[in-house]
């Protein structure tokens with residue numbers, strides 16, 4: 256047991272080392288969402304009449320946070336596909352380490368990367384007027400929620416990365432699925448404008464429940480949601496927790512199985 | 520005692536694919552080197568992957584260091600070292616980072632892992648490059664580091680999949696030196712190669728494989744004898760071919776084969792050096808000065824051709840990337 260913990264920590268440490276050896280990767284991974292914050296804040300911020308205290312940026316920040324952590328899936332998938340391609344996964348599989356070490360190490364490593372990204376984004380957000388008003392405890396839980404969501408999404412990335420075995424394919428596949436998911440939600444605009452059927456989809460979409468949960472935790476009224484009055488939109492925190500639990504409960508075992516049997 | 524035993528291994532990739540392994544059996548005596556020699560696509564890598572617990576065969580069984588590969592893969596992993604066909608390292612990290620990481624994964628404590636990394640870098644002449652990321656390494660350096668990584672905990676059984684492919688002659692000689700030393704240290708080694716010369720040089724015994732089966736087995740000498748004895752070969756000026764051929768025939772007692780294009784006459788001889796001296800004397804009396812003369816034992820190339828019916832392809836593989844393109848002809 257202790258041994259497996261140390262195994263996965265070595266793998267996680269490897270990722271942190273990568274960040275130190277090629278800091279550009281982390282810098283770009285952070286600049287991108289920071290740029291998103293600025294773009295959305297100043298391009299759409301003026302046009303969208305939010306009607307909440309503090310303006311559009313209060314609604315925007317939880318949206319961008321969730322979008323960013325949802326993309327953890329991409330980092331995981333691309334990273335694993337690259338390791339697969341280079342034969343590193345084979346080498347790990349030939350070592351006497353626990354079967355889950357590599358995939359757990361990877362998901363944890365990607366989550367740690369999110370910590371840095373979220374801090375930078377939060378600061379940029381603060382500079383352009385984001386003021387969470389719920390007090391330190393709830394704010395802390397808000398960020399914890401985001402990290403947990405990123406972590407659970409990361410497990411889908413494991414499966415994608417081990418299945419496609421090709422960095423670029425992984426990249427495209429992820430963008431094709433995650434982008435629509437984040438836009439078919441209440442992250443950036445109200446869902447009311449969508450056709451009824453899409454409204455339902457948008458409200459059940461885990462991205463929406465997460466965004467709604469974060470708005471609640473950061474102390475902003477979620478005026479972009481709850482138009483179709485579905486259960487998830489009324490219980491976003493609970494629903495998000497259920498989603499996270501399901502993601503990990505379903506995908507983590509599949510991932511480990513896949514890792515054990517994967518062959519190049 | 521047998522250190523590696525494989526029995527009737529069968530493996531096909533996908534449903535309709537041809538069999539990569541088609542009833543392959545082999546065994547390796549403890550402390551010896553088996554050269555697995557075969558052309559592209561013959562199943563060398565697949566064999567290594569099965570024995571190193573990376574791939575589950577469709578049928579058949581195998582043991583490594585007496586441990587069942589299919590039943591106790593975790594135990595097998597504790598006693599083997601593997602250096603695959605393509606260097607498998609973290610490109611963004613330095614040589615030092617890689618070795619210490621693998622050391623920790625072999626469950627050395629932090630101090631021991633560092634010490635071992637230091638030793639291995641020294642041994643493989645990589646100390647100067649230790650703090651550079653792998654992506655700045657040459658092919659030969661990568662190969663050496665990859666081998667180093669498989670030696671962190673001294674393995675009982677070592678698998679090397681084409682350890683010298685892609686290396687220049689000097690790199691190859693160096694690698695041979697390193698491998699020699701390992702073998703002296705008592706490790707059991709299974710080594711795959713497309714280079715017949717390499718098998719000849721390094722292996723105690725050779726298994727020739729083609730289409731997923733072992734088609735011949737023996738020492739280099741045994742395999743060569745299977746093809747036939749020595750041949751006398753001489754090259755002369757074009758206008759002396761007829762006369763020289765007559766003299767060679769006189770000594771060899773058989774009709775020589777003549778290649779007019781390269782002006783080479785060759786004939787099988789039974790008592791090699793005596794025949795050589797005799798021919799030289801006759802040529803000298805006839806005032807013919809051969810451009811080249813020698814005795815040739817059949818090379819493993821000859822063995823290969825006579826066994827498989829085709830020439831062993833020697834493919835120059837690019838160091839990294841474009842794997843599949845370079846792999847299959």
Ligand SMILES: Nc1ncnc2c1ncn2[C@@H]1O[C@H](COP(=O)(O)OP(=O)(O)OP(=O)(O)O)[C@@H](O)[C@H]1O
Pocket residue numbers: 518519532533536538539557558559560561562563564565566604713846847
């Ligand atoms: N992942 C795979 N999917 C499908 N077919 C495969 C796969 N790996 C190998 N094969 C096929 O199995 C056969 C044996 O391949 P293998 O890699 O074992 O050969 P090899 O002797 O190592 O060749 P090389 O000298 O080119 O490395 C080949 O016909 C190859 O096309």
Ligand SMILES: [Mg+2]
Pocket residue numbers: 563564565604680
């Ligand atoms: Mg191969």
